[in-house]
Amino acid sequence: MRLLHYLVFMALLLAGTTLADDIPVERADQLRAAYLFNFLKFVELPRVANHSIRVCFIGARGVRDSLTASAVDKKIGARAIDTAELPAYSVWTGCDVVYLDAAEDVPTALTYAAGNDVLTVSEAADFTEHGGIIQLFTEDNRLRFAINVGHARRAGLKISSDLLRLASRVEQ
Amino acid sequence: MKARRLLTLFIASLLSTCAAQAEEDLTDLDLATLMSMDVTVTSAAKRAQATADAAAAVFVITRDDIHRSGATSLPEVLRLAPGLQVARIDARSWAITARGFNSRFANKLQVLVDGRSIYTPLFSGVMWEEQQVPLDNIERIEVMRGPGGALWGINAVNGVINIITRAAADSPGLRVQAGGGTVDSESGSVSYADRIDSLGDYRVYVEHSHTDSWQAGGEPWVRTQAGWRLDREAGGGQLSFQGDVQKGDFGDIDGYAGSNLPGSSRTGNVTLNWQRNVALGSIDAHSYYSWADRGMPGRWSESTLGLDLQFSANRIGRHLLTAGLGLRELDQEQRDPTALVRFSDTQSSQGQWSVYAQDEINFFDDRLRVIAGAKLEDFEFTGLAVQPTLRTLWRMTPTQTIWAAVSRAVRTPSRIELFSNVNVLVPYAVPVLFMLKGSQHLEEEKLNALELGWRWRPNPRLSFDASLYHNEYQDLINVTGFDPVFVPGPPMHVKKLFMYTNSVDTNVYGVEAALEWAATDWLRWQVNGNWHHMVNPPPGAELSLQLATDPNGSFGTRLRFDLSHRTELDLSWRYVDRLSNYDIPSYATVDVRAGWHVRDNLELSLMMNNALDDDHVEFFDETSNSLGARFGRSFFGRFAWHLGR
Numbered sequence: 106m107r108l109l110h111y112l113v114f115m116a117l118l119l120a121g122t123t124l125a126d127d128i129p130v131e132r133a134d135q136l137r138a139a140y141l142f143n144f145l146k147f148v149e150l151p152r153v154a155n156h157s158i159r160v161c162f163i164g165a166r167g168v169r170d171s172l173t174a175s176a177v178d179k180k181i182g183a184r185a186i187d188t189a190e191l192p193a194y195s196v197w198t199g200c201d202v203v204y205l206d207a208a209e210d211v212p213t214a215l216t217y218a219a220g221n222d223v224l225t226v227s228e229a230a231d232f233t234e235h236g237g238i239i240q241l242f243t244e245d246n247r248l249r250f251a252i253n254v255g256h257a258r259r260a261g262l263k264i265s266s267d268l269l270r271l272a273s274r275v276e277q
Numbered sequence: 278m279k280a281r282r283l284l285t286l287f288i289a290s291l292l293s294t295c296a297a298q299a300e301e302d303l304t305d306l307d308l309a310t311l312m313s314m315d316v317t318v319t320s321a322a323k324r325a326q327a328t329a330d331a332a333a334a335v336f337v338i339t340r341d342d343i344h345r346s347g348a349t350s351l352p353e354v355l356r357l358a359p360g361l362q363v364a365r366i367d368a369r370s371w372a373i374t375a376r377g378f379n380s381r382f383a384n385k386l387q388v389l390v391d392g393r394s395i396y397t398p399l400f401s402g403v404m405w406e407e408q409q410v411p412l413d414n415i416e417r418i419e420v421m422r423g424p425g426g427a428l429w430g431i432n433a434v435n436g437v438i439n440i441i442t443r444a445a446a447d448s449p450g451l452r453v454q455a456g457g458g459t460v461d462s463e464s465g466s467v468s469y470a471d472r473i474d475s476l477g478d479y480r481v482y483v484e485h486s487h488t489d490s491w492q493a494g495g496e497p498w499v500r501t502q503a504g505w506r507l508d509r510e511a512g513g514g515q516l517s518f519q520g521d522v523q524k525g526d527f528g529d530i531d532g533y534a535g536s537n538l539p540g541s542s543r544t545g546n547v548t549l550n551w552q553r554n555v556a557l558g559s560i561d562a563h564s565y566y567s568w569a570d571r572g573m574p575g576r577w578s579e580s581t582l583g584l585d586l587q588f589s590a591n592r593i594g595r596h597l598l599t600a601g602l603g604l605r606e607l608d609q610e611q612r613d614p615t616a617l618v619r620f621s622d623t624q625s626s627q628g629q630w631s632v633y634a635q636d637e638i639n640f641f642d643d644r645l646r647v648i649a650g651a652k653l654e655d656f657e658f659t660g661l662a663v664q665p666t667l668r669t670l671w672r673m674t675p676t677q678t679i680w681a682a683v684s685r686a687v688r689t690p691s692r693i694e695l696f697s698n699v700n701v702l703v704p705y706a707v708p709v710l711f712m713l714k715g716s717q718h719l720e721e722e723k724l725n726a727l728e729l730g731w732r733w734r735p736n737p738r739l740s741f742d743a744s745l746y747h748n749e750y751q752d753l754i755n756v757t758g759f760d761p762v763f764v765p766g767p768p769m770h771v772k773k774l775f776m777y778t779n780s781v782d783t784n785v786y787g788v789e790a791a792l793e794w795a796a797t798d799w800l801r802w803q804v805n806g807n808w809h810h811m812v813n814p815p816p817g818a819e820l821s822l823q824l825a826t827d828p829n830g831s832f833g834t835r836l837r838f839d840l841s842h843r844t845e846l847d848l849s850w851r852y853v854d855r856l857s858n859y860d861i862p863s864y865a866t867v868d869v870r871a872g873w874h875v876r877d878n879l880e881l882s883l884m885m886n887n888a889l890d891d892d893h894v895e896f897f898d899e900t901s902n903s904l905g906a907r908f909g910r911s912f913f914g915r916f917a918w919h920l921g922r
Contacts, residue, residue, distance in 0.1 A: 132330060133316065136303060136311065136316065138303070139303035139304045139311050140308070142304040143304075147308075172304075175304040179304065243316050244340075245339045246316050246416075246417050247339075248312065268308075271309065
């Protein structure tokens with residue numbers, strides 16, 4: 106009888122370890138999603154006020170999942186946050202923010218930014234040189250960012266001075 | 278009946294603890310706080326993870342820490358890590374260890390630069406005078422106290438120091454640094470990094486330094502080093518090809534057991550690292566060839582060829598698997614037949630292999646992690662060594678984490694302990710032949726360690742880290758003296774034999790703690806301390822080689838002021854308890870650094886070490902059987918200029 110209880114207990118424990126319905130989100134992705142969420146707070150997006158903010162992701166599945174999970178019950182001002190997957194070579198209509206995975210072909214993807222008033226964020230190297238607005242990078246084991254205000258202005262975005270003050274680099 | 282009730286109770290309580298606690302949500306934190314969080318550390322699990330998630334006593338020294346410390350050499354930088362014992366013997370020699378057993382020849386720490394081990398098999402320790410990584414090229418240094426044998430192999434008994442250099446692309450342009458002072462009388466370095474589209478990003482550097490001896494009448498230490506690094510994509514992944522050559526001359530008659538050849542060293546290495554992400558995970562390959570030619574003992578030359586391969590699997594359900602294998606080929610030769618320190622084998626080579634595997638399993642929505650791993654290693658003289666570890670990490674609340682670990686680690690005997698064959702005839706009335714012999718029957722030293730740690734972050738600007746440990750050492754190698762034997766002759770003499778034996782068992786327990794407070798945007802304060810106690814101190818050997826010269830504790834604090842946008846002031850104070858072995862008194866000292874960013878690309882800084890001018894001795898010079906140098910106040914000024922992005 107005791108043996109049976111013991112076996113049942115072990116079976117439950119093993120079942121617990123192998124049946125994972127919750128895939129834990131990596132902390133690195135959580136950190137980037139948190140930065141992205143904060144950027145939304147400091148950038149004035151030129152869309153109708155009562156629509157939700159749509160954040161589109163090219164790749165970066167982990168960051169997207171993390172932001173989706175955290176933004177469930179949060180609002181920026183009066184606007185809820187919506188996330189969506191954006192296939193690599195498709196038009197960007199409907200997106201307020203596009204987060205590009207550094208592993209994707211970023212220069213080509215950025216050509217779709219023209220004409221759309223979109224905040225672009227990525228960790229790709231030379232992102233701002235190719236037309237991106239906020240570039241994430243790791244320095245001194247901390248996550249930092251650089252902002253190109255020229256590109257932001259052309260996209261019709263207004264960036265709060267609070268955010269500019271925290272940026273490692275502000276480019277014109 | 279009772280068993281079923283207990284089972285139900287157990288499961289119910291587990292489920293309820295899941296439900297009750299909320300996962301820490303980083304989006305609740307403000308940007309300034311997020312910007313103060315460490316991104317990754319790799320030493321604890323040999324794969325990237327957040328510092329806060331390491332189930333080990335880890336501390337990361339960042340580029341900024343190195344810059345603000347005003348350090349001019351690698352050992353000085355290591356003073357920044359809580360829990361490390363760093364003692365300066367003279368201008369070029371240091372005694373560095375973690376958790377006890379300090380000596381110039383401390384042998385319980387594994388130290389790596391970009392995956393290449395830098396300790397010498399001569400005495401299983403590090404020749405710090407040879408190991409200078411240009412400080413400006415360091416990205417970060419991960420210091421892990423405690424046994425790391427399961428991942429890092431033999432010799433990672435008391436800790437692992439992992440020095441990671443910057444990628445070539447991170448330091449573009451031309452950088453020139455030069456400085457001079459009262460002791461480090463001149464030093465300079467030039468480094469240039471750029472990109473050749475067909476080749477990749479590269480960096481080359483040259484550095485030179487001249488340090489006066491702290492001992493009256495001693496000779497200076499002059500060093501020159503040059504190296505390169507090339508990063509490029511290859512084979513679907515990232516390839517890094519780097520190397521350094523170094524030459525150092527110190528005219529001191531280095532009295533290593535009376536050897537009177539001038540001290541000098543010529544060392545170098547070539548390293549190839551490759552990393553690639555594949556569908557199931559990522560692959561890391563490291564290979565290196567390093568060599569050293571030294572003046573002593575007896576024109577010694579050694580070389581190491583190493584190859585390491587690791588596979589880190591992507592998450593499968595609740596499991597994160599890591600596995601790897603390593604190969605080493607070590608060669609040594611002593612070319613001077615008249616040297617005092619002799620070896621029974623003038624030339625030898627050994628091959629070694631190792632395999633390791635680790636699994637990290639998480640439960641309850643990543644609130645509880647269990648890590649189990651082991652390394653199996655074959656060493657020529659001692660056979661197979663198994664180094665297992667079991668660790669657990671529990672995120673009790675969003676601001677508190679506790680971790681615990683049980684591990685076993687070994688240290689294999691060094692060349693000196695295996696092959697020493699020193700014979701010195703002293704002409705007394707009846708001559709005495711002193712003999713120091715190694716033994717090829719030595720067993721490896723063993724450590725069984727139990728560790729406990731606590732991390733607390735009550736608010737985003739304040740963090741507190743503490744760890745407790747209990748180490749059980751067995752078969753520590755020490756020099757044992759035998760009774761003298763009278764030999765009637767002819768010729769008549771007395772034989773006095775000393776031999777390396779596994780003769781010491783001892784227990785050490787201690788505590789380490791560190792606190793960091795970002796009080797304001799312009800003021801940061803850090804304080805740390807450690808205390809430890811050795812239960813059965815090993816007996817003093819009749820020769821002057823002490824197994825452990827450790828203070829009971831030490832304590833230090835740093836203040837960083839950003840006085841304005843362009844000026845900085847850094848103060849540090851440390852206290853180290855007395856070294857009872859040699860009657861070296863305790864000391865406290867203050868270092869000050871002032872920095873001025875004259876322009877965006879030009880910085881001047883002035884350092885004053887031992888500002889209070891309390892002359893103090895930090896250690897004992899085991900090679901000359903006398904106290905180490907006395908350190909008083911010294912100044913050093915430097916400028917750093919860079920051209921390019």
